[in-house]
Amino acid sequence: MSRPPIDQARWQAWIDHVCAAVGVDPALVDARAVHDLTGTVATTYERPMAPVSAHLWGLAIAAGTPPAEAVDHLVDAAREAAAS
Numbered sequence: 361m362s363r364p365p366i367d368q369a370r371w372q373a374w375i376d377h378v379c380a381a382v383g384v385d386p387a388l389v390d391a392r393a394v395h396d397l398t399g400t401v402a403t404t405y406e407r408p409m410a411p412v413s414a415h416l417w418g419l420a421i422a423a424g425t426p427p428a429e430a431v432d433h434l435v436d437a438a439r440e441a442a443a444s
Contacts, residue, residue, distance in 0.1 A: 366391050366392045366395055368391050368392070371391060372386070375389050375391070390427070393427065393431065394414055394417075396431075397413055397414060397417055397431050397434060397435070398410035398411065398413060398414050400435050400438070401413040401434070401435070401438045404435070404438045404439055404442055405438040405439075405441055405442045409438070413434050413438065416434060417430050417431065417434055420433070420434070
């Protein structure tokens with residue numbers, strides 16, 4: 361299934377505003393990656409776990425796991441959970 365393009369420019373003002381409120385560099389925000397992760401978890405496991413996966417991704421990155429590696433681990437774990 362193809363996803364519509366993420367309009368990062370359209371959302372950038374909101375991202376900038378919220379990042380300023382919580383002290384996060386907006387350059388670290390990859391809206392496409394967040395949507396890809398949450399979409400995969402929603403369709404591979406269960407939809408209610410999609411936002412939880414985004415939170416876990418942020419925690420993993422804060423703990424020092426590279427973003428792409430953290431996504432791989434989260435997607436693998438969602439697939440394993442779905443298979444069990």
